[in-house]
Amino acid sequence: xxxxxxxxxxxxxxxxVQTVPRFGDLEGNxxxxxxxxxxxxxxDVLVLPELFSTGxxxxxxxEAEGLAEELTGPTCSWLRAVASERRGWVVGGFAxxxxxxxxxxxxxxxxxxxxxxxxxIHLFDREKDLFDAGDAPFAAIPIRTERxxxxxxxxxxxxxxxxxxxxxxxxxxxxxxxxxxxxxxxxCQGAMPTRCLENRVFAVTANRSGEDDRGPLRIAFTGRxxxxxxDGAVLASAPAEGEATEVVExxxxxxxxxxxxxxxxxxxxxxxxxxxxxx
Amino acid sequence: xxxxxxxxxxxxxxxxVQTVPRFGDLEGNxxxxxxxxxxxxxxDVLVLPELFSTGxxxxxxxEAEGLAEELTGPTCSWLRAVASERRGWVVGGFAxxxxxxxxxxxxxxxxxxxxxxxxxIHLFDREKDLFDAGDAPFAAIPIRTERxxxxxxxxxxxxxxxxxxxxxxxxxxxxxxxxxxxxxxxxCQGAMPTRCLENRVFAVTANRSGEDDRGPLRIAFTGRxxxxxxDGAVLASAPAEGEATEVVExxxxxxxxxxxxxxxxxxxxxxxxxxxxxx
Numbered sequence: 001x002x003x004x005x006x007x008x009x010x011x012x013x014x015x016x017v018q019t020v021p022r023f024g025d026l027e028g029n030x031x032x033x034x035x036x037x038x039x040x041x042x043x044d045v046l047v048l049p050e051l052f053s054t055g056x057x058x059x060x061x062x063e064a065e066g067l068a069e070e071l072t073g074p075t076c077s078w079l080r081a082v083a084s085e086r087r088g089w090v091v092g093g094f095a096x097x098x099x100x101x102x103x104x105x106x107x108x109x110x111x112x113x114x115x116x117x118x119x120x121i122h123l124f125d126r127e128k129d130l131f132d133a134g135d136a137p138f139a140a141i142p143i144r145t146e147r148x149x150x151x152x153x154x155x156x157x158x159x160x161x162x163x164x165x166x167x168x169x170x171x172x173x174x175x176x177x178x179x180x181x182x183x184x185x186x187x188c189q190g191a192m193p194t195r196c197l198e199n200r201v202f203a204v205t206a207n208r209s210g211e212d213d214r215g216p217l218r219i220a221f222t223g224r225x226x227x228x229x230x231d232g233a234v235l236a237s238a239p240a241e242g243e244a245t246e247v248v249e250x251x252x253x254x255x256x257x258x259x260x261x262x263x264x265x266x267x268x269x270x271x272x273x274x275x276x277x278x279x
Numbered sequence: 280x281x282x283x284x285x286x287x288x289x290x291x292x293x294x295x296v297q298t299v300p301r302f303g304d305l306e307g308n309x310x311x312x313x314x315x316x317x318x319x320x321x322x323d324v325l326v327l328p329e330l331f332s333t334g335x336x337x338x339x340x341x342e343a344e345g346l347a348e349e350l351t352g353p354t355c356s357w358l359r360a361v362a363s364e365r366r367g368w369v370v371g372g373f374a375x376x377x378x379x380x381x382x383x384x385x386x387x388x389x390x391x392x393x394x395x396x397x398x399x400i401h402l403f404d405r406e407k408d409l410f411d412a413g414d415a416p417f418a419a420i421p422i423r424t425e426r427x428x429x430x431x432x433x434x435x436x437x438x439x440x441x442x443x444x445x446x447x448x449x450x451x452x453x454x455x456x457x458x459x460x461x462x463x464x465x466x467c468q469g470a471m472p473t474r475c476l477e478n479r480v481f482a483v484t485a486n487r488s489g490e491d492d493r494g495p496l497r498i499a500f501t502g503r504x505x506x507x508x509x510d511g512a513v514l515a516s517a518p519a520e521g522e523a524t525e526v527v528e529x530x531x532x533x534x535x536x537x538x539x540x541x542x543x544x545x546x547x548x549x550x551x552x553x554x555x556x557x558x
Contacts, residue, residue, distance in 0.1 A: 121553045125542040137553045161545065163442035163477055168555040185539075187476060187511060194473040197466060198442055232466060260464075263404040266440065272556055274400045274416045276447040279546060 008252075009148030012176060013043045013088075015247030016206035018225040018238045023055030023212045024067065030078045032243075037082050037090070039245045044145040046082075046247070047206035048092035049225075050120075050157050050182040051104065053078070057212035057219045058095075061102065064130045068095035068102055071115060079109040087111045089143050091206075093156060093180040095131075104131045106154050106180045108141060116141050118154035122162055124184075138168035150175060150252065153201075157181040160188050160195060160205075170199035171267065175255040177203040183222045193232035200230040200258045200266055202250050209241050230254045287531075288427035291455060292322045292367075294526030295485035297504040297517045302334030302491045303346065309357045311522075316361050316369070318524045323424040325361075325526070326485035327371035328504075329383065329399075329436050329461040332357070336491035336498045337374075340381065343409045347374035347381055350394060358388040366390045368422050370485075372435060372459040374410075383410045385433050385459045387420065395420050397433035401441055403463075417447035429454060429531065432480075436460040439467050439474060439484075449478035450546065454534040456482040462501045472511035479509040479537045479545055481529050488520050509533045 017036045021029040030053050040046055050056070053075040058064040069075060075094040083090045089110050096105035096119065103119040104127060119134030120127075140151045153169030155177060160166070166177060177195070181188065183205075192203050209223030225238040227248050238244035258265045296315045300308040309332050319325055329335070332354040337343040348354060354373040362369045368389050375384035375398065382398040383406060398413030399406075419430045432448030434456060439445070445456060456474070460467070467484065475482050488502030504517040506527050517523035537544045 121550050122548060125540040128542055133550070134553065138555060158543075161477060161539065162549060163446060164549065164551075164554040167442060168553070171555045171558050173558075190511075191473040191476065194470040197470065198440060232469075260440065261404040263407055264437075267558060269401060270441060270443065271400050271412070272443075274413065274447070275443040275556075276417060276450045277551055277554075277556060279450050279452075 007148035009145055009150045010252055011147060012045065012145065012150050012250045012252055013247055014045050014176060014202070014204050014227065014250055015040050015043045015245065016047045016204055016225045016227065018206060018223060018244040019049055019052050019208050020210035020243055021052055021055045021208060023057060023214060026053050026074060029053045030074065034082065036243055036245050041247050043086065043088045043247045044147065045089040045091065045143065045152065045178065047178050047180055047204045049206045049208040050093035050106070050180040051095060052092050052208065054095055055212050056182045057214045057217050058130050059214055059217055061130050064095050065097065065102055068097035070097055071107065071117065076107050076109065076115065079107055080113055083109045083111050084113070091154065091178045091180060101132045102130070103134060104156060106156055108154060108178065110143060118156065120156040120159065121165070122159050124158035138165060138172065140169055140172040140174040153177045155179055157183060160191060166195045166199050166201065170201050175201055175252055176250065177201055179203055179205040181205055181207045183207050184219055186222055189224050189226050192226060192228040193234065196228045196230050197232040198266065201255050202230060203228045286427035288424055288429045289531055290426060291324065291424065291429050291529045291531060292526055293324045293455060293481070293483050293506065293529055294319050294322050294524065295326045295483050295504045295506065297485060297502060297523040298328055298331050298487050299489035299522055300331055300334045300487060302336060302493060305332050305353060308332045309353065313361065315522055315524050320526050322365065322367045322526045323426065324368040324370065324422065324431065324457065326457050326459055326483045328485050328487040329372035329385070329459040330374060331371050331487065333374055334491050335461045336493045336496050337409050338493055338496055340409050343374050344376065344381055347376035349376055350386065350396065355386050355388065355394065358386055359392055362388045362390050370433065370457045370459060380411045381409070382413060383435060385435055387433060387457065389422060397435065399435040399438065400444070401438050403437035417444060417451065419448055419451040419453040432456045434458055436462060439470060445474045445478050445480065449480050454480055454531055455529065456480055458482055458484040460484055460486045462486050463498055465501055468503045468505050471505060471507040472513065475507045475509050476511040477545065480534050481509060482507045
């Protein structure tokens with residue numbers, strides 16, 4: 001920014017909270033998430049799962065609308081309160097009402113009430129019947145921490161499956177991917193090392209566990225929230241079942257140097273003229 | 280093609296030969312590769328490693344030029360002979376001389392002498408001092424087999440690291456990636472399931488093992504040639520050391536249906552307007 005010397009942070013204390021929400025119990029879910037967040041040691045950014053306050057298995061769009069909220073609603077207020085109290089950034093997913101539109105969104109809230117919203121771009125399976133797809137391109141977000149500025153990127157759950165998601169964020173400068181999830185497939189945790197490796201970024205995947213049992217609609221989630229490093233190493237991993245809270249200190253130098261050999265910078269060595277981007 | 284009914288093959292018998300070449304011993308390397316190829320059961324396409332006839336560790340461009348050849352040279356002639364004799368397609372890597380230019384190339388040769396050449400797009404480390412980078416975009420190649428036509432894609436070794444390589448080939452219709460390699464890092468074999476999963480394609484990675492010991496320049500290779508399926512399953516895997524030959528019958532239906540859920544087609548669900556493709 002002109003006239004200011006933005007100090008870049010060298011490290012970031014980043015963590016996840018893995019929850020087991022009860023469908024529709026907004027108050028109970030936020031209360032329990034608060035207890036879990038309070039267990040976290042000091043952090044610069046803490047990631048909660050996708051739709052962590054409502055649960056996931058809406059039977060139809062009307063039900064999702066009924067549990068949706070605006071940025072002044074209970075979930076974003078909760079994020080603001082935790083961010084302010086813990087003096088760190090907090091990310092979590094919520095059903096976002098915006099006029100007649102409904103998004104599967106994540107809000108990233110800072111200690112001074114700063115707020116950035118990401119609307120899920122790749123909707124999973126029957127989410128297409130419930131939500132509108134995100135309408136703003138992937139973009140890195142600079143966040144100020146006590147230690148300096150860090151560029152983070154937001155993606156939600158199924159976005160991981162498309163290499164363009166993490167790639168877009170990395171090309172825009174993101175050093176750490178914040179990845180609220182409600183994973184039902186068992187492939188993401190094994191693929192995140194590749195996502196991190198190919199972009200030389202960190203990723204914090206906050207997943208839920210347990211299941212939403214809505215009668216005929218019953219969906220189980222895979223837990224195993226994970227923090228992954230630019231060399232593909234798994235720095236933290238939660239169990240498949242139950243709740244968990246973890247915070248890891250990330251050495252951001254590993255995400256800023258895109259070299260994989262002395263001669264290869266993974267972003268500079270891309271050959272866009274050689275690529276197809278459409279069928 | 281207008282006026283013709285191109286029958287699409289339902290299956291493809293695809294395999295790899297893992298070699299341990301001796302640097303610079305073109306005649307000996309081709310003779311030994313022939314013995315290994317002869318051990319392969321019937322195949323529609325057989326993949327040999329990158330630079331399998333010369334070895335990898337050229338000390339400088341001049342040495343690479345001395346071992347380079349044109350499409351009439353000994354390596355492509357070898358591929359033609361094996362393809363004709365075994366009545367299948369054969370792929371292998373060679374140093375390609377084209378006027379004053381030098382490429383790290385792979386030739387895909389058919390039983391009737393058809394030939395397609397791919398010039399490596401992403402050069403690894405000191406290959407940049409030896410070769411010119413490939414100048415033609417990734418493109419799928421239709422090959423006719425006894426069972427019908429199959430679309431394959433060629434990429435070489437380090438190309439795997441860039442998700443755009445496999446993505447470009449899949450967007451162009453490739454169902455099976457043919458991937459001659461001389462891998463020195465230990466990450467590719469673990470990442471190929473993600474490459475296959477995100478594009479719903481098969482991949483045949485033919486790697487070499489052993490080392491090129493050129494005095495001060497000494498490079499070891501990781502073997503573990505691998506055939507990977509669209510669901511990320513590893514269908515065949517060679518040992519880290521030594522030679523190997525494997526052929527697997529691939530059920531191409533798995534690569535033609537891009538659905539990962541009833542509601543998600545992984546190529547149709549891409550959102551190009553939401554992606555960044557440059558820094």
